[in-house]
Structures are given as C-alpha cells and as structure tokens.
Amino acid sequence: MEETSDRSVKRMAFLQDGLNAWNDYCVTGRHITEADANAWLLQLEQGIDAEPPTPRRPGPAEGP
Numbered sequence: 001m002e003e004t005s006d007r008s009v010k011r012m013a014f015l016q017d018g019l020n021a022w023n024d025y026c027v028t029g030r031h032i033t034e035a036d037a038n039a040w041l042l043q044l045e046q047g048i049d050a051e052p053p054t055p056r057r058p059g060p061a062e063g064p
Contacts, residue, residue, distance in 0.1 A: 030055035 025031055036053035043050035 029058040031058070032056065 032053045032055055036056075040050055040053050
C-alpha cells in the first residue's frame with residue numbers, strides 16, 4: 001500500500017512539473033530545440049558533465 005502511495009505522489013509531481021513547464025512556455029515562449037536536447041543528452045551519455053542548453057525565445061515566424 002505504501003509503495004502505491006509513493007508511486008502516486010511521484011507521478012503527480014511528474015505531471016505537475018510538466019504542467020509548470022508548459023505554463024512557462026505559454027507565458028515566455030522559451031524552449032530548447034530537439035537538436036539542442038539531443039546534443040546535450042549525447043554529451044551526458046558520453047560521461048561529459050555538460051550544462052543544459054540555454055532556452056531560446058521564439059523567432060518572428062514562431063509563436064509562443
């Protein structure tokens with residue numbers, strides 16, 4: 001029973017993090033590209049302690 005409760009708390013925290021990220025994107029338009037994310041993850045996979053990519057702001061053709 002405790003394990004189920006712990007999983008539920010972790011799931012809710014995960015979902016809330018996603019909602020917070022979406023709300024931040026809707027307000028600011030800041031994002032990272034798939035290419036930036038993949039390059040960063042590749043460095044981490046190779047054991048390089050890389051900083052996460054800097055979020056971008058939408059260009060004129062993009063909307064938030």
